Amino acid sequence: MRLVIASGKGGTGKTLVATSLALVAAERATGSDALPALLDADVEAPNVALFVRAEVSETVAVERLVPVVNAALCTHCGRCAEVCQFNAIAALPTQTLVFAELCHGCGSCALQCPAGAITEEPQPMGRVTLGQAAGLRLGEGELQVGEAMATPVIRALKHEAQRRGWDGEALTIIDAPPGTACPVIEALRGADAALLVTEPTPFGLHDLRMAVEVARDVLGLPVGVAINRDDGGDGSVAAYCAQEGLPVLLRLPLEREIAAAYSDGQPLVTALPRYRPTFEAALDALLALAEEAQP
Amino acid sequence: MKIAVSSTAPGAEAQVSPIFGRCNCFVVVDTETQAVASLANPALGASGGAGIQSAQYIVQQGVQAVISGNVGPNAMQVLNAAGVDVYAATGGTVAEVVAALQAGQLEALTGPSVAKDFGKGGPMGGMGGGRGMGGGMGRGRGL
Numbered sequence: 201m202r203l204v205i206a207s208g209k210g211g212t213g214k215t216l217v218a219t220s221l222a223l224v225a226a227e228r229a230t231g232s233d234a235l236p237a238l239l240d241a242d243v244e245a246p247n248v249a250l251f252v253r254a255e256v257s258e259t260v261a262v263e264r265l266v267p268v269v270n271a272a273l274c275t276h277c278g279r280c281a282e283v284c285q286f287n288a289i290a291a292l293p294t295q296t297l298v299f300a301e302l303c304h305g306c307g308s309c310a311l312q313c314p315a316g317a318i319t320e321e322p323q324p325m326g327r328v329t330l331g332q333a334a335g336l337r338l339g340e341g342e343l344q345v346g347e348a349m350a351t352p353v354i355r356a357l358k359h360e361a362q363r364r365g366w367d368g369e370a371l372t373i374i375d376a377p378p379g380t381a382c383p384v385i386e387a388l389r390g391a392d393a394a395l396l397v398t399e400p401t402p403f404g405l406h407d408l409r410m411a412v413e414v415a416r417d418v419l420g421l422p423v424g425v426a427i428n429r430d431d432g433g434d435g436s437v438a439a440y441c442a443q444e445g446l447p448v449l450l451r452l453p454l455e456r457e458i459a460a461a462y463s464d465g466q467p468l469v470t471a472l473p474r475y476r477p478t479f480e481a482a483l484d485a486l487l488a489l490a491e492e493a494q495p
Numbered sequence: 496m497k498i499a500v501s502s503t504a505p506g507a508e509a510q511v512s513p514i515f516g517r518c519n520c521f522v523v524v525d526t527e528t529q530a531v532a533s534l535a536n537p538a539l540g541a542s543g544g545a546g547i548q549s550a551q552y553i554v555q556q557g558v559q560a561v562i563s564g565n566v567g568p569n570a571m572q573v574l575n576a577a578g579v580d581v582y583a584a585t586g587g588t589v590a591e592v593v594a595a596l597q598a599g600q601l602e603a604l605t606g607p608s609v610a611k612d613f614g615k616g617g618p619m620g621g622m623g624g625g626r627g628m629g630g631g632m633g634r635g636r637g638l
């Protein structure tokens with residue numbers, strides 16, 4: 201079973217929700233074969249490890265292919281720069297420059313070079329770290345600074361976890377990157393249900409709508425909503441959920457203690473055990489939502 | 496000498512543009528013949544790599560020097576590789592900045608004067624977007 205915690209924008213409390221759900225799941229798991237996994241797919245700024253400390257057991261490099269021009273073969277015809285949709289190549293009269301950070305690895309330039317001067321060579325773009333904490337398997341994807349494309353690192357993270365059988369019978373919780381672009385779609389793909397974290401503000405509502413569009417409308421996933429910093433003020437998020445038939449599975453109040461635990465790097469259910477039943481109920485509801493939708 | 500000026504509009508009386516990769520127009524002035532050619536920037540609508548594409552385009556015009564308000568790192572690298580000199584001009588018309596260059600009054604740029612994507616506005620025209628990267632990426636941790 202794979203559950204993804206996502207939100208339309210950063211800073212809504214996605215990691216807070218994901219870590220506490222995973223810890224609650226870990227407490228329940230029995231027998232080491234059924235260890236739940238928590239994957240940090242927010243690869244541009246992974247931070248799950250700040251809350252759940254783990255023993256690293258493996259690090260896997262993630263590479264991508266970038267074109268390399270053999271200056272001895274290049275005839276400076278300019279074809280490569282012409283075919284590149286991303287302006288990643290400058291073909292100058294006596295030199296051909298490749299800007300690797302703009303390259304999307306489509307391979308067109310190598311394919312089209314009439315002189316066979318371009319080869320594609322692997323270049324590191326990030327890494328996947330795998331480890332274990334008390335009762336929990338942990339995976340983290342990290343995009344190297346300066347790299348623009350998060351999606352391949354997220355794909356690698358999911359793949360490495362799957363390859364090790366983390367998925368199988370046990371529960372996997374994925375902390376998705378914020379937003380609604382390609383990296384989020386990659387994190388959501390293959391999920392059994394998504395929990396969308398938002399705030400009861402006009403901005404929160406706007407971002408929630410966009411996240412619902414991606415998770416429910418585009419990917420067809422069962423979707424639940426978590427309302428964080430719920431001060432009972434703006435009811436528009438709750439009204440929207442009611443109107444769309446989206447179940448609100450978790451509500452966390454606007455509380456100083458919650459913020460303090462978070463900034464201390466403490467998972468909420470560890471710092472404030474009184475929230476444990478809240479997360480247990482949310483996890484059950486999310487699992488039920490996912491199961492209902494199973495064929 | 497052929498000089499390309501990044502400009503806000505065509506013609507020698509147009510203002511020099513503060514940006515390079517996404518300027519509206521390049522005005523190429525041939526100081527020997529006094530010929531003035533206004534070229535639309537082919538990279539204006541590019542989603543990325545505008546500086547690279549426009550710099551390559553300018554190199555193809557066979558210019559020896561570029562005058563612009565600012566030049567980003569990628570464009571600078573292309574212009575440097577092609578041996579094109581780059582000069583900064585904060586204001587004035589194309590004709591004025593070309594005259595200033597000939598009089599030796601412009602500062603030569605050797606490195607980029609602005610960060611990447613400086614002249615790249617979002618669909619709303621703003622320069623915002625993204626989110627903070629705070630939170631400390633300490634490495635002294637288990638995972």
Ligand code: SF4
Pocket residue numbers: 269273274275276277278279280281291296312313314315316317318
């Ligand atoms: S297509 Fe090949 S030969 Fe032509 S400029 Fe590019 S690398 Fe050189």
Ligand code: SF4
Pocket residue numbers: 267283284285286287288289302303304305306307308309310
């Ligand atoms: S692989 Fe594709 S994106 Fe990369 S430089 Fe070549 S044509 Fe451009």
